Amino acid sequence: MLRLRIPAVPEAAERFDPRTNVYGLMRTLIAVGMFATLFLTPAAALFHPVIGMKDAPYCDGLSAISGFCVGGDALSPEVRRYLLAAVLIPVMIGWRPRFWVIPHWWVAFSIASSLSLPDGGDTVALILTLSIVPFGLVDDRRWHWSTKGGAKQLGGSAAAFCYVTHWAIRIQVAGIYFQSSVAKFGVAEWADGTALAYWLNDPFFGLLPFWQPVMQPLLENAYTVTALTWGVLVMELALAFSLFWKAEVRRKTLWLGIALHAGIALFMGLFSFAFIMFGALVIAYQVPTTNLALPRLAALRARRAARDDEAPETSLRDTTLVPG
Secondary structure, X not given: OOOEOOOOHXXXXXXXXXXXXXXXXXHHHHHXXXXXXXXXXXXXXXXXXXXXXXXXXXXXXXXXHOOOOOOHHHOOHHHHHHHHHXXXXXXXXXXXXXXXXXXXXXXXXXXXXXXXXXXXXXXXXXXXXXXXXXXXXXXOOOEOOOOOOOOOOOOHHHHHHHHHHHHHHHHHHHHXXXXXXXXXXXXXXXXXXXXXXXXXXXXXXXXXXXXXXXHHHHHOOHHHHHHHHHHHHHHHHHHXXXXXXXXXXXXXXXXXXXXXHHHHXXXXXXXXXXXXXXXXXXXXXXXXXXXXXXXXXHXXXXXXXXXXXXXXXXXXXXXXXXXO
Protein backbone atom coordinates (compact mmCIF):
# COMPACT_ATOMS: atom_id res chain seq x y z
CA MET A 1 0.00 0.00 0.00
CA LEU A 2 1.34 3.42 -0.94
CA ARG A 3 1.67 5.89 1.89
CA LEU A 4 2.38 9.57 1.93
CA ARG A 5 5.84 10.27 3.28
CA ILE A 6 7.02 13.58 4.67
CA PRO A 7 10.47 13.40 6.31
CA ALA A 8 11.07 14.60 9.85
CA VAL A 9 11.36 18.28 9.10
CA PRO A 10 14.07 19.41 11.53
CA GLU A 11 16.58 16.66 10.65
CA ALA A 12 15.91 16.67 6.91
CA ALA A 13 16.02 20.46 6.73
CA GLU A 14 19.28 20.77 8.63
CA ARG A 15 21.03 18.20 6.44
CA PHE A 16 19.53 19.19 3.09
CA ASP A 17 22.10 19.98 0.39
CA PRO A 18 20.95 20.38 -3.24
CA ARG A 19 24.46 20.71 -4.69
CA THR A 20 24.28 17.54 -6.77
CA ASN A 21 24.16 16.65 -10.45
CA VAL A 22 20.37 16.30 -10.12
CA TYR A 23 20.12 20.06 -9.70
CA GLY A 24 22.69 20.41 -12.48
CA LEU A 25 20.74 18.23 -14.89
CA MET A 26 17.59 20.20 -14.17
CA ARG A 27 19.36 23.49 -15.00
CA THR A 28 20.76 22.08 -18.23
CA LEU A 29 17.43 20.67 -19.43
CA ILE A 30 15.54 23.91 -18.82
CA ALA A 31 18.30 25.96 -20.44
CA VAL A 32 18.29 23.68 -23.52
CA GLY A 33 14.55 24.23 -23.95
CA MET A 34 14.93 27.99 -23.64
CA PHE A 35 17.97 28.02 -25.94
CA ALA A 36 16.02 26.18 -28.63
CA THR A 37 13.23 28.76 -28.45
CA LEU A 38 15.63 31.69 -28.81
CA PHE A 39 18.19 30.30 -31.22
CA LEU A 40 15.90 28.42 -33.61
CA THR A 41 12.91 30.77 -33.75
CA PRO A 42 13.21 33.97 -35.80
CA ALA A 43 12.22 37.23 -34.16
CA ALA A 44 9.33 37.60 -36.61
CA ALA A 45 7.76 34.46 -35.12
CA LEU A 46 8.59 35.29 -31.50
CA PHE A 47 6.92 38.69 -31.85
CA HIS A 48 4.17 37.84 -34.31
CA PRO A 49 1.33 40.41 -34.19
CA VAL A 50 -1.72 39.38 -32.16
CA ILE A 51 -5.14 40.83 -32.97
CA GLY A 52 -6.34 43.13 -30.21
CA MET A 53 -2.90 43.55 -28.64
CA LYS A 54 -0.13 46.04 -29.26
CA ASP A 55 3.02 44.94 -31.02
CA ALA A 56 5.57 42.89 -29.10
CA PRO A 57 8.04 42.90 -27.46
CA TYR A 58 6.08 44.07 -24.44
CA CYS A 59 8.10 46.46 -22.29
CA ASP A 60 5.56 47.96 -19.88
CA GLY A 61 6.05 47.94 -16.12
CA LEU A 62 8.42 45.28 -14.81
CA SER A 63 8.84 43.96 -18.36
CA ALA A 64 11.12 46.95 -18.98
CA ILE A 65 14.01 44.92 -17.53
CA SER A 66 13.52 42.20 -20.15
CA GLY A 67 16.47 41.48 -22.40
CA PHE A 68 14.24 42.42 -25.33
CA CYS A 69 13.60 45.88 -23.85
CA VAL A 70 16.72 47.15 -22.06
CA GLY A 71 18.43 49.80 -24.17
CA GLY A 72 15.42 50.63 -26.30
CA ASP A 73 16.10 50.52 -30.03
CA ALA A 74 19.87 50.17 -29.67
CA LEU A 75 19.71 46.52 -30.77
CA SER A 76 17.29 44.70 -33.04
CA PRO A 77 15.15 41.82 -31.72
CA GLU A 78 17.18 39.44 -33.91
CA VAL A 79 20.45 40.44 -32.25
CA ARG A 80 18.85 40.34 -28.81
CA ARG A 81 17.58 36.78 -29.18
CA TYR A 82 21.07 35.58 -30.09
CA LEU A 83 22.62 37.45 -27.16
CA LEU A 84 20.07 35.97 -24.76
CA ALA A 85 20.73 32.52 -26.20
CA ALA A 86 24.45 33.06 -25.58
CA VAL A 87 23.75 33.78 -21.90
CA LEU A 88 22.33 30.26 -21.64
CA ILE A 89 25.51 28.53 -22.87
CA PRO A 90 27.30 28.57 -19.47
CA VAL A 91 24.08 27.31 -17.87
CA MET A 92 23.75 24.43 -20.33
CA ILE A 93 27.33 23.26 -19.85
CA GLY A 94 27.11 23.73 -16.08
CA TRP A 95 29.86 26.27 -15.48
CA ARG A 96 29.81 28.33 -12.27
CA PRO A 97 26.15 27.88 -11.27
CA ARG A 98 26.39 30.57 -8.57
CA PHE A 99 27.29 33.25 -11.12
CA TRP A 100 24.72 32.24 -13.73
CA VAL A 101 21.63 31.43 -11.67
CA ILE A 102 20.24 34.98 -11.82
CA PRO A 103 21.07 35.55 -15.53
CA HIS A 104 19.27 32.25 -16.19
CA TRP A 105 16.16 33.62 -14.49
CA TRP A 106 16.53 36.92 -16.37
CA VAL A 107 16.47 35.15 -19.74
CA ALA A 108 13.41 33.14 -18.63
CA PHE A 109 11.74 36.39 -17.56
CA SER A 110 12.60 38.01 -20.89
CA ILE A 111 10.94 35.17 -22.79
CA ALA A 112 7.84 34.94 -20.60
CA SER A 113 7.19 38.68 -20.37
CA SER A 114 8.07 39.98 -23.84
CA LEU A 115 7.06 37.36 -26.42
CA SER A 116 3.73 37.70 -28.22
CA LEU A 117 2.43 34.30 -27.16
CA PRO A 118 4.62 32.57 -24.56
CA ASP A 119 3.51 29.00 -23.95
CA GLY A 120 3.02 27.09 -20.73
CA GLY A 121 6.60 25.86 -20.79
CA ASP A 122 7.91 29.43 -20.79
CA THR A 123 5.89 30.17 -17.65
CA VAL A 124 7.13 26.99 -15.97
CA ALA A 125 10.72 27.94 -16.83
CA LEU A 126 10.21 31.39 -15.32
CA ILE A 127 8.83 29.96 -12.06
CA LEU A 128 11.49 27.25 -11.74
CA THR A 129 14.48 29.46 -12.55
CA LEU A 130 13.29 31.89 -9.88
CA SER A 131 12.65 29.07 -7.40
CA ILE A 132 16.18 27.66 -7.73
CA VAL A 133 17.92 30.97 -7.08
CA PRO A 134 18.57 29.92 -3.43
CA PHE A 135 20.16 26.69 -4.70
CA GLY A 136 22.42 28.63 -7.04
CA LEU A 137 23.51 31.23 -4.51
CA VAL A 138 24.83 28.54 -2.13
CA ASP A 139 26.41 26.50 -4.93
CA ASP A 140 30.15 27.20 -4.91
CA ARG A 141 31.05 24.39 -7.33
CA ARG A 142 32.86 25.18 -10.56
CA TRP A 143 30.66 22.73 -12.50
CA HIS A 144 27.14 21.71 -11.63
CA TRP A 145 27.96 18.15 -12.75
CA SER A 146 30.25 17.69 -9.76
CA THR A 147 29.22 14.87 -7.40
CA LYS A 148 31.44 16.08 -4.55
CA GLY A 149 29.13 18.77 -3.22
CA GLY A 150 30.38 22.14 -2.05
CA ALA A 151 33.64 23.02 -0.34
CA LYS A 152 31.82 23.11 2.99
CA GLN A 153 28.81 21.29 4.35
CA LEU A 154 25.74 23.50 3.92
CA GLY A 155 23.83 23.11 7.18
CA GLY A 156 22.06 25.77 9.23
CA SER A 157 19.58 28.27 7.87
CA ALA A 158 20.88 27.94 4.30
CA ALA A 159 20.09 24.21 4.26
CA ALA A 160 16.69 24.78 5.85
CA PHE A 161 15.80 27.49 3.34
CA CYS A 162 16.82 25.27 0.42
CA TYR A 163 14.76 22.43 1.91
CA VAL A 164 11.65 24.62 2.07
CA THR A 165 12.37 25.86 -1.46
CA HIS A 166 12.53 22.32 -2.78
CA TRP A 167 9.19 21.45 -1.20
CA ALA A 168 7.72 24.59 -2.76
CA ILE A 169 8.99 23.41 -6.16
CA ARG A 170 7.49 19.94 -5.64
CA ILE A 171 4.12 21.40 -4.66
CA GLN A 172 4.12 23.70 -7.69
CA VAL A 173 4.92 20.84 -10.08
CA ALA A 174 2.23 18.69 -8.46
CA GLY A 175 -0.19 21.58 -8.89
CA ILE A 176 0.63 21.87 -12.59
CA TYR A 177 -0.30 18.24 -13.25
CA PHE A 178 -3.29 18.25 -10.89
CA GLN A 179 -4.80 21.38 -12.42
CA SER A 180 -4.09 20.16 -15.94
CA SER A 181 -5.89 16.88 -15.30
CA VAL A 182 -8.84 18.13 -13.23
CA ALA A 183 -9.55 21.05 -15.58
CA LYS A 184 -9.92 18.61 -18.47
CA PHE A 185 -12.71 16.70 -16.71
CA GLY A 186 -14.94 19.74 -17.16
CA VAL A 187 -14.46 19.70 -20.95
CA ALA A 188 -16.96 17.48 -22.77
CA GLU A 189 -14.45 16.13 -25.30
CA TRP A 190 -12.03 15.04 -22.56
CA ALA A 191 -14.82 13.55 -20.47
CA ASP A 192 -16.19 11.48 -23.36
CA GLY A 193 -12.73 10.39 -24.51
CA THR A 194 -12.57 12.11 -27.91
CA ALA A 195 -10.35 15.13 -27.16
CA LEU A 196 -7.16 13.73 -28.68
CA ALA A 197 -8.93 13.08 -31.96
CA TYR A 198 -9.63 16.82 -32.20
CA TRP A 199 -6.27 18.00 -30.85
CA LEU A 200 -4.10 15.75 -32.96
CA ASN A 201 -6.03 16.59 -36.13
CA ASP A 202 -5.78 20.34 -35.54
CA PRO A 203 -3.96 21.92 -38.53
CA PHE A 204 -1.90 24.24 -36.29
CA PHE A 205 -1.25 22.28 -33.08
CA GLY A 206 -1.85 18.70 -34.17
CA LEU A 207 0.29 15.82 -35.32
CA LEU A 208 3.42 16.36 -37.34
CA PRO A 209 2.72 15.32 -40.96
CA PHE A 210 5.07 12.35 -40.62
CA TRP A 211 2.79 10.72 -38.05
CA GLN A 212 -0.55 11.23 -39.77
CA PRO A 213 -0.64 7.87 -41.63
CA VAL A 214 0.44 6.01 -38.49
CA MET A 215 -1.87 7.64 -35.96
CA GLN A 216 -4.99 8.31 -38.01
CA PRO A 217 -6.37 4.74 -37.77
CA LEU A 218 -5.97 4.89 -33.98
CA LEU A 219 -7.70 8.25 -33.77
CA GLU A 220 -10.62 6.99 -35.84
CA ASN A 221 -11.15 3.95 -33.60
CA ALA A 222 -13.44 4.71 -30.66
CA TYR A 223 -11.66 2.34 -28.28
CA THR A 224 -8.09 3.45 -28.94
CA VAL A 225 -8.83 7.18 -28.98
CA THR A 226 -10.73 6.86 -25.69
CA ALA A 227 -7.87 4.90 -24.13
CA LEU A 228 -5.32 7.48 -25.30
CA THR A 229 -7.42 10.44 -24.15
CA TRP A 230 -8.24 9.07 -20.70
CA GLY A 231 -4.70 7.74 -20.41
CA VAL A 232 -3.41 11.31 -20.45
CA LEU A 233 -5.75 12.24 -17.58
CA VAL A 234 -4.68 9.22 -15.52
CA MET A 235 -0.98 9.92 -16.14
CA GLU A 236 -1.33 13.54 -15.05
CA LEU A 237 -3.18 12.59 -11.86
CA ALA A 238 -0.59 9.92 -11.09
CA LEU A 239 2.18 12.48 -11.55
CA ALA A 240 0.40 14.95 -9.26
CA PHE A 241 -0.16 12.57 -6.35
CA SER A 242 3.06 10.57 -6.60
CA LEU A 243 5.09 13.64 -5.68
CA PHE A 244 4.03 13.06 -2.08
CA TRP A 245 4.86 9.36 -1.99
CA LYS A 246 8.18 7.81 -1.10
CA ALA A 247 11.26 8.28 -3.26
CA GLU A 248 11.07 4.86 -4.95
CA VAL A 249 7.58 5.63 -6.28
CA ARG A 250 8.64 9.08 -7.44
CA ARG A 251 11.55 7.64 -9.38
CA LYS A 252 9.18 5.33 -11.26
CA THR A 253 6.66 8.04 -12.06
CA LEU A 254 9.53 10.25 -13.22
CA TRP A 255 9.82 7.94 -16.22
CA LEU A 256 6.05 8.14 -16.70
CA GLY A 257 6.32 11.91 -16.96
CA ILE A 258 9.29 11.70 -19.31
CA ALA A 259 7.32 9.34 -21.56
CA LEU A 260 4.35 11.73 -21.57
CA HIS A 261 6.36 14.78 -22.59
CA ALA A 262 8.59 12.86 -24.99
CA GLY A 263 5.41 11.70 -26.73
CA ILE A 264 4.11 15.26 -26.96
CA ALA A 265 7.46 16.36 -28.42
CA LEU A 266 7.73 13.55 -30.95
CA PHE A 267 4.13 13.63 -32.17
CA MET A 268 3.39 17.37 -31.93
CA GLY A 269 6.85 18.91 -32.25
CA LEU A 270 6.84 20.73 -28.89
CA PHE A 271 10.49 20.04 -28.08
CA SER A 272 11.27 23.23 -26.14
CA PHE A 273 8.27 22.60 -23.89
CA ALA A 274 9.37 18.99 -23.39
CA PHE A 275 12.89 19.89 -22.25
CA ILE A 276 11.57 22.44 -19.76
CA MET A 277 9.15 19.87 -18.32
CA PHE A 278 11.92 17.26 -18.22
CA GLY A 279 13.80 19.68 -15.98
CA ALA A 280 10.76 20.17 -13.77
CA LEU A 281 10.30 16.41 -13.47
CA VAL A 282 13.94 15.78 -12.56
CA ILE A 283 14.07 18.32 -9.72
CA ALA A 284 10.65 17.36 -8.35
CA TYR A 285 10.66 13.57 -8.67
CA GLN A 286 14.31 12.61 -8.28
CA VAL A 287 15.82 12.80 -4.79
CA PRO A 288 17.73 16.10 -5.11
CA THR A 289 20.33 15.32 -2.44
CA THR A 290 21.73 12.21 -4.12
CA ASN A 291 23.69 12.09 -7.36
CA LEU A 292 22.55 10.37 -10.53
CA ALA A 293 24.56 7.73 -12.35
CA LEU A 294 25.22 9.67 -15.54
CA PRO A 295 26.02 8.41 -19.06
CA ARG A 296 29.70 8.09 -19.89
CA LEU A 297 30.24 11.55 -21.38
CA ALA A 298 28.50 13.33 -18.53
CA ALA A 299 30.26 11.10 -16.01
CA LEU A 300 33.65 12.12 -17.43
CA ARG A 301 32.64 15.76 -17.11
CA ALA A 302 31.49 15.10 -13.54
CA ARG A 303 34.86 13.58 -12.61
CA ARG A 304 36.64 16.56 -14.14
CA ALA A 305 34.29 18.87 -12.27
CA ALA A 306 35.10 17.09 -9.02
CA ARG A 307 38.83 17.60 -9.60
CA ASP A 308 38.29 21.26 -10.43
CA ASP A 309 36.21 21.81 -7.31
CA GLU A 310 38.85 20.40 -4.98
CA ALA A 311 41.22 23.03 -3.62
CA PRO A 312 44.79 21.76 -3.08
CA GLU A 313 44.79 22.72 0.56
CA THR A 314 41.34 21.46 1.35
CA SER A 315 39.84 18.00 1.35
CA LEU A 316 36.10 17.81 1.06
CA ARG A 317 34.27 16.18 3.89
CA ASP A 318 32.13 13.16 3.19
CA THR A 319 28.55 14.15 3.72
CA THR A 320 25.59 11.87 4.25
CA LEU A 321 22.74 13.19 2.17
CA VAL A 322 19.17 12.60 3.23
CA PRO A 323 16.48 11.96 0.61
CA GLY A 324 13.79 14.63 0.62
